[in-house]
Amino acid sequence: MDEELLNEETEETETEDTVVDPLLTAAKLALRITTNAFDNEVEWLLEAAKLDLGIAGVLVPDTMTAIVQQACITFVKMNFGQPDDYDRLKRSYDEQKAQLATCSGYTNWGLS
Helix, strand or coil: CCHHHHHHHHHHHCCCCCCCCHHHHHHHHHHCCCCCCCHHHHHHHHHHHHHHHHHCCECCCCCCCHHHHHHHHHHHHHHCCCCCCHHHHHHHHHHHHHHHHCCHHHECCCCC
């Protein structure tokens, strides 16, 4: 994701009362969504992605790293609507999850 574009998107969607989650903004950008009509569904899918990664032993940091963010976005793209490339997205997400689950920097396996 182009960080400058992501920051511009976030700035444009913020108001005095609300702060938009940068991960939600990134997911909407990846889905090519410009409306807020699907925000709840996308947020639910992002939470499901985090939980699914957690089940696999991946620690999802409060400050999202690019690799965890990409896995979450792939999960959202795989489950939002009825994508023609579901099987490809599923394989991609499973590979990303497996890589994160075997990396000591993203698991608590080495902690006592």
